[in-house]
Amino acid sequence: MNNNVKSNFKSNLFKLFAALVLAFTAIVAVQTFTTNTSTNQTVQAATLSRRERAAKEWIAMHESGGSYTARNDVCYGKYQLNIAYLHGNLSARNQERVADQYVYRRYGSWVNAKRFWLAHHWY
Template identity: 70%
Template sequence: MNNLKSTFVKFIVALALVLTGASATQTIATNVAGQNNTVQAAMSKSEKAAKRWIAMRESGGSYYARNGVCYGRYQLNIAYLHGNYSPANQERTADRYVYGRYGSWVNAKRFWLAHHWY
């Protein structure tokens, strides 16, 4: 009987982990797929300030600035934008790039200060 209880408890725990993991994966996929408002709302004041600082250094804050193969407010490589140069896509793509490469806008700013690019 104890063996049956133990197996049942393990099954329930495993099921809960699978369901929790699926929910977390769905949330992450939804956010990455373009819910930029979620990222923006979760940003601290220092993150927003660092993002704004980089935008000013890269393009003077313009979504239409161009420098060779770099375009927009964050001077992203045009290949990253996949033909969609809209401000919303620039914001999403810049967030995805920065969080993927540096982990935060604050870290990206630190890198920029050391290297004059990010």
């Protein structure tokens, strides 16, 4: 192997390694952001204001009568979430967590979700 071929091989190998390191760093950053976002949403849900709790309960009563086992086609539980969102875990705790995540991502608050529900009869 001449020096030029060796040099190109080393250069390409270095570029490949650098690309892999960059990709791995990006994946770790996205996972960290996602974990922090989920944690923040869970914490937000745990400290709901009286108004937020009232809106959340209102939606639950209108969606399922407050039943964690209510079913309507592909929707399930107290908040009538698409059953796929629950990833096979139908527990009350998971329903609460997933409902909070869904509402905070889509509407920003339970009050906004209720406002949407009143206009469209779904959320």
